[in-house]
Amino acid sequence: MNGSKACCPSGQERALSARRSRRFPKIIMSMLKTVLLLILSSFLIGCHSSTEKPAEAQGPRVEGDQIILPEGSPQIGSLSVAPVELCKGAMIHLNGRLVWNDDTTVRVFTPFAGRVTQIIADVGLAVKSHETLAMVASPDFGQAQADARRAESDFRLVDRTLTRVRELYEHGAAPKKDLEAAEADFGRAQSEKTRTAQRLSLYGGSADSIDQACPLKSPLDGVVVEKSINPGQEVRPDQMLANAPHLFAPLFVVSDPSKLWIWLDATEHDLQYLKVGQSIAVHSYAFHDRVFNGTIDVISDYLDATTRTVKARGSVDNSARLLKAEMYVTVDLSLDSKPRLEVSSKAIFLKGNQHYVFVEQARGQYVRRPVTLANEDHDTVHIVEGLAAGQRVVTDGCLLLEALMQAGSKS
Incomplete structure (x- = not known):
């Protein structure tokens, strides 16, 4: 009996087995649904990515x-x-640099070696032509005064000698050759007197006295715009030949500041627009609201080998004396209309x-x-x-x- 009970399932076991049999098809169906959903999702994702790839691949087309x-x-x-x-x-724009107008500017150097004893003119002073700027004590100038005084004395002596010889010749007391010699001496003395007097007058001196005081005078009317001279300074006429700026700088610069020159740097391309007599408008960084008028006077015939530019020179009206020499400015050139x-x-x-x-x-x-x-x-x-x-x-x-x-x- 015990063996037959062990081999035959009980009622509970048969009920459990029946429930398991009924649950298995449900599990299979659930798994199939999951697999189908995964396949469908993958398909949809693949379709979506395939539709987006062409958009991402679009780019610039040449x-x-x-x-x-x-x-x-x-x-x-x-x-x-x-x-x-x-x-x-x-319009075109060029760079420029203002300089003194050389037609109205003089740079004063000493004609004789000596020592500065007096300075009369200062920067900004208006001077007239032949007005004294400074005094220089110079033995060389004293020698020029002495030469002029000697030439004048020799001339007076030769003049008296010629008068005497001429009177003797008229009375037959002197031969003609003596008269001719006296006339030749008179001509030489007269030439020497004129030469020494003119030389002394050229430097503003006279033979009335030998004081060795050489005046440095302004050759023209203007304004003292630069001064490089001190009391007691030793000056020489050969300083302008020295290779040092502090030596060959002029003692005085006299100019007319109301008339300035401007140097322009034009490229080869801009050269076609430059014409002599053309009007220009000058602008300065110091005066933004002002326009200064000018004209082009000269255009260079050569090209600078270093900067590869052509130099052009113009004149600028500076009646108000606002612009200063050595200023950098910009220039406007009007082209054709x-x-x-x-x-x-x-x-x-x-x-x-x-x-x-x-x-x-x-x-x-x-x-x-x-x-x-x-x-x-x-x-x-x-x-x-x-x-x-x-x-x-x-x-x-x-x-x-x-x-x-x-x-x-x-x-």
Whole structure:
């Protein structure tokens, strides 16, 4: 009995086995649903990624000299465009330096070696022609005074001798050769007297006294604008030949400050716009609200080998005496009245020997075009050929477009 009970399942066991049999199909169905959901999700994800990949693959497209950026491209937001404008009265700007007008300027050196005993003129003093600026005690000048005094004495002696010989010859008491010799001596004495007197007069002295006091005089009317002389200073006429600025500097500079010269540095490109007699407008950093008028007087015939510029000289009206010599200024030269196209200088880039700009045809579409420049005016450039008024050019980001175009042409 015990063996038969062990081999036959009880009622509880049969009920448990039946419940397990009924639960197994449910588990299988649940697992199948999960697998199906996973497959469906993978399929949907794959479809979504496959639809997004082409959008991610879109980028700048290059077609010849045209570059096309897709809508929404981040590069479009970094670009700035501006229209090409038509301007009148184009100008060029040159750098210049103001100097004394040499036609109204004299640099005074001492004609004799000596010591400065008195300084009469100072900087800013208006002087007249032949007015004394300083006094120099000079033995050489004293020698010139002595030579003039001696020549005058010799002339008086020879004059008396000639008068006496002429009287004797008229009475037959002297031969003709003595008269001729006396006349020759008179001519030589007269020439020497004139020479020494003129030499002394040239330096502002006279033979009335031998005081060795050489006056330094101004040769023309003007204003003392520079002074490089001190009391007791030893001066020599050969100082101007010394190779030292503190030695060959003039003792005085007398000029007319109301008339200045200006030296301009023009490039080879600007040379075509320079003409003798052309009006110029001079601007100084010290007087922003003032414009000083002038004209171009001389244009150099050679090019400076170091700076590769052409020197041009002009004259400037400085009646108010606001401008100072050795000032650096800027000069505006008006070109012809022909209208010119104008763009920002940031829109121009150089590739090889050619200048280019990018013209916007539509949003995201840009065409690279070669242009010919006329001249640059501060932050703008005048265009001769390659653009038309009203076209829109890229001002910020043209180098980015060029890099994208280069990268697109290689791919």
